[in-house]
Amino acid sequence: MxxxxxxxxxxxxxxxxxxxxxxxxxxxxxxxxxxxxxxxxxxxxxxxxxxxxxxxxxxxxxxxxxxxxxxxxxxxxxxxxxxxxxxxxxxxxxxxxxxxxxxxxxxxxxxxxxxxxxxxxxxxxxxxxxxxxxxxxxxxxxxxxxxxxxxxxxxxxxxxxxxxxxxxxxxxxxxxxxxxxxxGVKLVATHKASSTISLPEADLVVSAGRGLKGPENWGIVEDLANALGAATACSKPVSDLDWRPHHEHVGQTGIKVSPNLYIAAGISGAIQHLAGVNSSKVIVVINKDPEAPFFKAADYGIVGDVFDILPRLTKAVLAAK
Amino acid sequence: MKILVCVTSVPDTTAKISFTDGDTKFNKAGVTYITGPYDDYALSRAVELKEQHGGTVTVLNVGEADAEPVIRKCLAIGADDAIRVNCEATDSYFVATQIANIAAQEKYDLILMGRESIDFNSGVVHGLVAELLGIPSLSPVMKLDIEGSTAKITREIEGGKENLEASLPLVLGCQEPIAEWKIPNMRGIMTARTKPLKVIEPVGEGLTSTDKYELPAPKGACKMILAENAEELITLLKTEAKVL
Structure with missing residues (x-):
């Protein structure tokens, strides 16, 4: 047995x-x-x-x-x-x-x-x-x-x-x-993002939402993720708008993650998004709106501009290494 | 083409989850029930495939009588007829047995359902049904086209997707963006009232039972850090939260 x-x-x-x-x-x-x-x-x-x-x-x-x-x-x-x-x-x-x-x-x-x-x-x-x-x-x-x-x-x-x-x-x-x-099932082709950390496996996740204003601004999200050795993720609107691929979409109808650390930048925290991340050990929320519902589900919060905060966090991570 | 779409009736995604009877039953009071969002994608694609290739779409729900509004809505969206297996759907194996039992008699070309139900989230019923019928299954399917007797499928995998081909019959678990959700129109709603809905009794029994429910421990207060001291977050994550 x-x-x-x-x-x-x-x-x-x-x-x-x-x-x-x-x-x-x-x-x-x-x-x-x-x-x-x-x-x-x-x-x-x-x-x-x-x-x-x-x-x-x-x-x-x-x-x-x-x-x-x-x-x-x-x-x-x-x-x-x-x-x-x-x-x-x-x-x-x-x-x-x-x-x-x-x-x-x-x-x-x-x-x-x-x-x-x-x-x-x-x-x-x-x-x-x-x-x-x-x-x-x-x-x-x-x-x-x-x-x-x-x-x-x-x-x-x-x-x-x-x-x-x-x-x-x-x-x-x-x-x-x-x-x-x-x-009987024939595999025709596989399309896989290379050299990135697999989101469901990741211990650390940096996620961003519409607060980033456009796909061209994702560099600051990726920089922080790279500095931490984290996977990147996004909210549903971002994936719906095609700013990021669907396999990065975290939430009720996307990937469910339970990392040790989930950093959410510019995501207001709709209940459907929270459903995908609520089993994370520690949640950090960065949002310019102090009333964003996500703060209620967070362990640490910063009210501020993601374009200012994210690069400073990246620097702080690199400096601490 | 003969298509079976399995649907769940589940609490709305914004529903407040609570339990009654000493945490042994889900509290249905004040909860709005909807078609499982993933099942809705499966149904929408099934209706599109019927429009392209002809055939029939049958909706199947394993559930109690209070699921009937959801079943009628599926009929209004474009399914031709419906079957409800009259029981509580709590065990994956039991639910799959009901679906396979019907499918074994009816010989569907495609059996579609959501990648998972949003109440129990197991995501295994499609695989169970397929194995019970001895045919392939794939999930989560993002794209589905039928050419003759071959299905061309895009399936999401960790960090990407894969393209696959398989012969019908197949069982598929669906998710976005396989189709746009359809909203029933007035004519659909009127005709749905008279479309056949057959109620049958379940066979066999489940292999598990759910005895007790609980809610997660409430989250402590959020520790706010001033924007000008943002760097302090990294120190706190290392020394206090110990996650870095």
Whole structure:
């Protein structure tokens, strides 16, 4: 009855969000008196994958068939299902993402497993298997009893705070049987912003709204983000106006983020925007309007002109380095 | 082309969220219900595809009787008929089972829904339905065109998007800007009243139960920093908030 963690690779290394899932899975395994096994699909090295042990995994199953080099929802779901069966796992853990959610859903159907998403903490096992999840786009939480033998948990960023050790995991090659039926969807092209920090993974986010007055002014937002090592984001009107791409739009109908620090410049803080950021640990609001509703949801606030404040903050960050 | 659009009836995005009965039930008092915003995109694109290629659009809601105003609005926007599975939609697997059960009999070319419901935000029902039917699913879909029996799709991924092609039938979770939201006109509202709405009972049971709800701890007061001392923020983020 092991715990298996579905991880995603980025240039051969396990993604940060997936490492959080590994730690979550390992902590759950400890509670259940069992072990945590990682499934990694795609190209990587033994040395790289063994690092999953730093986060508590004892074993890594590495599926590295050439047909799996490009992520494929159906094929990955089949591989994960085979790994669950091979390892005798009862619980699957993964980090929420565009790939992870899709794979997890299919595996839930294959295994008739209960599936709960946006889980924010380790389960309570004192009376059944109960997880806490965020609902209403972060405006509330629910305690959910998972009743089936097989369970799938998709965790939200910051569900756990990983503690690393020097332990290494044993890496085993995993060769699942692949079915042609899983390769029906054809990937034609991928358009990805290069060299930027992935917004859902980012610990620090600098976001800006219509207060920036136009896309040509985004340099001061990017400068602060670069100085901090932060991802950039924007409000819905900014994405609707095409000042910034849709994948930067944070809010009720955009990306939901839960970074350690969310800096909002020139965003008034409509309830739909707050829904996308309300699980951030610390929120900083910079706005020239002292009545902006965002200040009510903020930890730190500055009433001032973003064109004056942002460059000064960038300087202060660089000076403190 | 035969299209099924699954819709949710959810609290308006500005609704105040609260709970009753010792935090075991959502408090519906004073809450306005709307079609899930993502579902609205799915429905709008379905109506456009019907206009281009012919066929039918059926709306499906897994929910209680109080969802019917939302279903009628979908009919007013251009769906031909509707089905409501009479139950409370709380468990993803249970909801997906109801949809797959109907779809297995009706053989739709496309099953569209929002990328997620805005009440429970799971975003897994499309994947569950597709696997139960043994067909592909993709989400979140920003662009969808049909050429013959092939769907050309743009899907958002972290930090960008990808273009994909797949043969019908498909299950898709939709989001903006797949279509402009449609507003029902007077003729639509009149005809919606007489369009068929079939109510059926659910099959099977859920694999989870939600026992208790809670609201987040209230946020403490916002610490204001004078604009002339803006640089102090960086020090506070390091030493006090400890996030840098």
């Amino acid at each position: 092991s715990v298996i963690i579905f991880t995603e690779l980025d240039n051969g290394a396990i993604k940060k969000s997936s490492l959080e899932a590994v730690f979550y899975g390992a902590e759950l395994a400890k509670l259940q008196g069992t072990t945590a096994t990682v499934l990694a699909i795609g190209e990587s090295s033994e040395a790289e994958l063994a690092k999953a042990g730093n986060f508590g995994a004892t074993k890594v199953l590495h599926a590295n068939d050439a047909r799996l080099a490009v992520s494929n929802i159906q094929a990955y779901a089949s591989v994960l299902t085979e790994a669950v069966n091979a390892d005798g796992a009862d619980t699957v853990i993964l980090a929420k993402s565009s790939l992870g959610d899709a794979v997890a859903a299919r595996v839930a159907a294959k295994l008739k497993a209960s599936i709960v998403s946006n889980v924010t903490a380790l389960p309570n096992l004192s009376n059944g298997f109960v997880v806490t999840r965020s609902i209403y786009t972060g405006k509330a939480f629910a305690s959910v009893l998972m009743k089936s033998d097989k369970k799938i948990i998709a965790i939200k960023k910051n569900a756990v705070s990983p503690v690393e050790t020097d332990a290494l995991a044993k890496v085993e090659v995993f060769s699942p049987a692949l079915s042609d039926a899983d390769f």
